[in-house]
Amino acid sequence: MNFDLTDEQKLLLDTVASFVKKQSPVSRHRELRDDPTGWSRDVWQKMGEYGWLGLALPEDVGGLGGTFADVALILEQLGTTLTPEPFLPSLVASIPILRLGTAEQQQAYLAPFAEGRTSLALAHAERNSRFDVSDVETRAVKSGDGYRLDGSKRWVLNGHAADTIVVSARTSDGENDGGISVFVLDRDTPGLTIAPVKTMDGHHAAMITLTGVQIGRDRLLGAEGSAVAALEEAMDVGAAAACAEGAGIARAVLEMTTDYLRTREQFGVKIGSFQALQHRAVDMFVEVELCKSTAILAAIKVSDADVVERKGAVSAAKVQLAVGGRFVTQQAVQLHGGIGVTDEHDVGLYFKRMHVLNSLFGDEEHHVMRYARLPSFTAGLSS
Amino acid sequence: MDLSFSPEHLAFREEVRSFLRTALPPHLRDKAAVDGNFDHHEIMEWHKILFARGWVAPHWPAEHGGPGLDVTRRFILTEELELSGAPTLSVFGLSMVGPLLIQFGTPAQQQRFLPKISAGDEVWCQGYSEPNAGSDLASLKTRAEDDGKGNFVVTGQKTWTTYAQYADWIFCLVRTDPSAKKQSGISFLLIDLKSPGVTVKPFLTTGGTPAFCETFFDGVVVPKENLVGPLNGGWTMAKALLGHERTLIAAVGLSSRAIRRIKRIAAATQAGGESLLDDPGFRAKIARLEIKHRALQMANYRSLAGAQLGHAPGPESSILKIRGSEILQQTGELAMELMGMNSLTWFNDEGTVPAIEQWVPSTFNYLRATTIYGGSNEIQKNIIAKLILGLG
Numbered sequence: 110m111n112f113d114l115t116d117e118q119k120l121l122l123d124t125v126a127s128f129v130k131k132q133s134p135v136s137r138h139r140e141l142r143d144d145p146t147g148w149s150r151d152v153w154q155k156m157g158e159y160g161w162l163g164l165a166l167p168e169d170v171g172g173l174g175g176t177f178a179d180v181a182l183i184l185e186q187l188g189t190t191l192t193p194e195p196f197l198p199s200l201v202a203s204i205p206i207l208r209l210g211t212a213e214q215q216q217a218y219l220a221p222f223a224e225g226r227t228s229l230a231l232a233h234a235e236r237n238s239r240f241d242v243s244d245v246e247t248r249a250v251k252s253g254d255g256y257r258l259d260g261s262k263r264w265v266l267n268g269h270a271a272d273t274i275v276v277s278a279r280t281s282d283g284e285n286d287g288g289i290s291v292f293v294l295d296r297d298t299p300g301l302t303i304a305p306v307k308t309m310d311g312h313h314a315a316m317i318t319l320t321g322v323q324i325g326r327d328r329l330l331g332a333e334g335s336a337v338a339a340l341e342e343a344m345d346v347g348a349a350a351a352c353a354e355g356a357g358i359a360r361a362v363l364e365m366t367t368d369y370l371r372t373r374e375q376f377g378v379k380i381g382s383f384q385a386l387q388h389r390a391v392d393m394f395v396e397v398e399l400c401k402s403t404a405i406l407a408a409i410k411v412s413d414a415d416v417v418e419r420k421g422a423v424s425a426a427k428v429q430l431a432v433g434g435r436f437v438t439q440q441a442v443q444l445h446g447g448i449g450v451t452d453e454h455d456v457g458l459y460f461k462r463m464h465v466l467n468s469l470f471g472d473e474e475h476h477v478m479r480y481a482r483l484p485s486f487t488a489g490l491s492s
Numbered sequence: 493m494d495l496s497f498s499p500e501h502l503a504f505r506e507e508v509r510s511f512l513r514t515a516l517p518p519h520l521r522d523k524a525a526v527d528g529n530f531d532h533h534e535i536m537e538w539h540k541i542l543f544a545r546g547w548v549a550p551h552w553p554a555e556h557g558g559p560g561l562d563v564t565r566r567f568i569l570t571e572e573l574e575l576s577g578a579p580t581l582s583v584f585g586l587s588m589v590g591p592l593l594i595q596f597g598t599p600a601q602q603q604r605f606l607p608k609i610s611a612g613d614e615v616w617c618q619g620y621s622e623p624n625a626g627s628d629l630a631s632l633k634t635r636a637e638d639d640g641k642g643n644f645v646v647t648g649q650k651t652w653t654t655y656a657q658y659a660d661w662i663f664c665l666v667r668t669d670p671s672a673k674k675q676s677g678i679s680f681l682l683i684d685l686k687s688p689g690v691t692v693k694p695f696l697t698t699g700g701t702p703a704f705c706e707t708f709f710d711g712v713v714v715p716k717e718n719l720v721g722p723l724n725g726g727w728t729m730a731k732a733l734l735g736h737e738r739t740l741i742a743a744v745g746l747s748s749r750a751i752r753r754i755k756r757i758a759a760a761t762q763a764g765g766e767s768l769l770d771d772p773g774f775r776a777k778i779a780r781l782e783i784k785h786r787a788l789q790m791a792n793y794r795s796l797a798g799a800q801l802g803h804a805p806g807p808e809s810s811i812l813k814i815r816g817s818e819i820l821q822q823t824g825e826l827a828m829e830l831m832g833m834n835s836l837t838w839f840n841d842e843g844t845v846p847a848i849e850q851w852v853p854s855t856f857n858y859l860r861a862t863t864i865y866g867g868s869n870e871i872q873k874n875i876i877a878k879l880i881l882g883l884g
Contacts, residue, residue: 110495
């Protein structure tokens, strides 16, 4: 057991920390909120050059062959200043390509992403699917040499800007777990309508409609009807990534709040001298440490070959983020008082982002129930 | 980043488990199976078994009779002992005054006291709190006056002296300089409870067990060689003593065991034709508690990994007592809720409820103490606010 960072990880952490501090303070996210893209392609390309985007990708697609634990270090740092580049959505969309794609497909779609020349999006959510990736109404039927896709997808993170969009669709009826396939589409594919939407945290996404989208067979990832496991893994990678980013956010708002408690004066004294506020800050600190701890747990276990082990750890971490992250950001606003509810103060931006992270890749209730239904939850009870 | 225990540590865990499978005598094993409360003589019986195995004082260095285990092995041993339901040994000698004597005692004190602590021949208790010195410990008033003949004469009253009724010795914080500022006039003194002038009166706890006592000192003569550390240096001693074994304070083994018990109670309790374990509401409630426990366990692993590598305690270490004690209390609450009207039972009424439920109400009551003892959680928060968050 060892959670110390290696020298390489320390170097990576320092580089990212210095980047967010100097080149991506919260003010950058604030400025880009009203930009139609919401992030910078120049910065994205730099992230590719630094090797951050391909960090956990295999070397033959231009990656560095690292682990998700390395990626989590980046996400945590990016979270501290709400860096707006689509790191998380691209990471999630890369998983089906990585797990199901042929060498040619991986080369075609992951190599440009690793270099920062393209960004990715995963279109899986639908009006009635909530968090179930196997509940898919969008259909793909065989047509000519390939497929024709019809349906609609909602809340496609980075869908407004992504060059490559991975879409899930039903290729046959039957049991929920079978019959789901994933296809990889270029954004300019005819019949693909991308309607950009702003999300409440100042990021951007898209609602996507597929109307008679005709694509070749080479756009199918993996064998037809076998995508659910890869999509579930993508959701877990997303959840673990949310936990890492959320841990960074939680730490940042705690610092912001204790700074405020040390400087703000009322009744002629610093408000940090009041015990009610001190204890609240400690309650926040407890949750920050637990969010950090479970983010590490998820970052390590999300790559575990044992799927039950993976799901248990990721769900536990996501529930901790939901409960702890919500508490920390709510109390950060509370302890700032009125200024905390204004748009001009940063604390509200973190509050919003935490809500979004908690709503993505399975919310609190979803993960509590998933955890409770795992075979590990009732294992060994008879003894 | 590595979450797994090394092969050597896994082998050690197996060694502990295989020992535990046979080491508990049948009458203790039966009680452990239902998480009963152990009597003092049962605790001491287990103490001597662990002593014979060499594991009674895992954190003592080899030159003082410890087994020389590293911090991870100590954690594993403690966790497995907690998971097994075996009696919890009294901490006052083994984990408190023992390590303090190893750090600050004279060779004579070490030779006199340590072997008897580890062998279980002398039982210790703690004399810190007083009726008017609880969280504000430094306002304690028990006096120790120099009689000019090589002794202190001790007069005063200590309270919450857990297991004083079974103890042979008490380590006390006493006031040796009444004119000095609060913390600076206090000394750390070892007192033989058989001395004339000592009176011990047990309290019955809300759990129905006689855990703690009031202890009165009326002109008790204590030889000066029983002073540990410098005269008026007692506060430093008390603080040093709090720093020992931070990785064990969350008692994650106890919570793991309690959660397993909760699931077994839920599986065996029927309502509306299904077990409560299959009731979505209760199942979610249990899952939430287990997740909370797992989060703390992970914080504990971080602390442990840091300690194993010789690092100073990280910020995560300071949350272990607060959250660990809260989770323990919540295990008691959830077990009571699952029991429904069976939770009206009392432990001395055998056979009314399934054996696994019999002790739950007593434990549920006594667990309220976990957020109070060892520095109440509110005091812990004061300390974290000041020392870690820089508020004050």
